[in-house]
Amino acid sequence: MRPLLVSLNLLEIHHLRNVLEVEGIRCWIKNELLSRLAGEIPFTECAAELHLVHERDRPRAEALLEVWRRPPPPASAWTCAACGELLEGQFGACWKCGAARKD
Ligand SMILES: [Zn+2]
Numbered sequence: 001m002r003p004l005l006v007s008l009n010l011l012e013i014h015h016l017r018n019v020l021e022v023e024g025i026r027c028w029i030k031n032e033l034l035s036r037l038a039g040e041i042p043f044t045e046c047a048a049e050l051h052l053v054h055e056r057d058r059p060r061a062e063a064l065l066e067v068w069r070r071p072p073p074p075a076s077a078w079t080c081a082a083c084g085e086l087l088e089g090q091f092g093a094c095w096k097c098g099a100a101r102k103d
Contacts, residue, residue, distance in 0.1 A: 003049035013048045025061050026053035
């Protein structure tokens with residue numbers, strides 16, 4: 001069985017496992033201890049692997065993995081409470097009058 005995710009970052013592996021288990025997808029980690037030896041043995045031999053307990057969960061797990069990897073959506077546009085200017089989401093303050101974003 002191929003792993004769902006291969007990574008030297010155990011935090012990442014654990015986080016994703018939590019995300020999947022909340023959704024009812026059971027998984028297990030291979031090489032968890034070995035990954036601590038990274039740098040001493042080749043990456044391909046020591047990276048931790050996240051595996052599914054049930055292969056039937058793969059399509060759902062991969063969909064969740066994709067959502068998890070995607071950067072957060074851009075902030076929504078907002079209207080300045082002071083002058084009414086419509087501003088794009090990435091701005092934290094009004095470019096026109098300098099008022100800070102309230103919401
Ligand atoms: Zn303004």
